[in-house]
Ligand SMILES: [Zn+2]
């Protein structure tokens with residue numbers, strides 16, 4: 001009985017931490033778009049279509065379900081830790097300085113590859129309906145879509161934590177930093193307005209994705225599968241050919257007022273690729 005109570009307390013603590021980070025990131029991003037930089041952002045809309053309150057309610061509901069899955073996988077990770085299989089460390093001196101400095105970029109690079117390949121796999125027609133359909137109900141995503149997943153996708157995304165924590169040693173601060181980078185980047189990619197400066201896709205930082213990059217994925221389904229970086233889409237030939245053109249149109253305000261944006265109809269079978 002005591003064991004079950006401990007587990008319930010653990011589960012609740014995991015859930016609350018994830019909920020806090022989700023609410024923080026989605027609120028900060030929403031306020032940036034809708035309040036703090038409203039005039040700037042309104043000119044940089046990515047679609048003429050607007051998400052409804054019903055869309056946002058659905059995104060929040062499924063995100064709560066995903067965080068329940070994260071908390072459950074968090075319990076499993078805790079058990080793996082008790083068995084000595086998790087390589088989290090608490091003292092910076094436990095590993096050389098170069099690793100302490102390199103480990104955050106390394107975990108982001110690995111997560112980027114994990115995301116690209118699991119995401120592209122979930123677009124397989126046989127898997128799409130069960131794994132990824134819920135995320136694509138957000139045709140015009142909002143920051144609240146960050147964790148709006150089907151159960152299968154939620155489990156797949158959650159599994160990254162125990163797998164990476166068993167594979168490479170990470171300082172607790174590095175791990176928490178990674179989680180913050182991931183959720184803030186996630187809400188930015190779903191913001192519906194282009195955050196990145198005008199010359200972004202023509203300069204040296206073009207290896208990093210933009211809000212346009214992921215928003216196009218929500219509009220058209222079959223391309224731009226990447227998360228942090230544009231590398232995988234370019235290597236695998238899955239970047240939309242007019243990605244940069246759409247980016248320029250967005251920062252020039254082409255989708256902000258009446259007229260311009262061509263609303264793409266989803267293909268009859270969005271999963272086909
Ligand atoms: Zn998305």
Ligand SMILES: [Zn+2]
Pocket residue numbers: 119123132135136217221
């Ligand atoms: Zn997708």
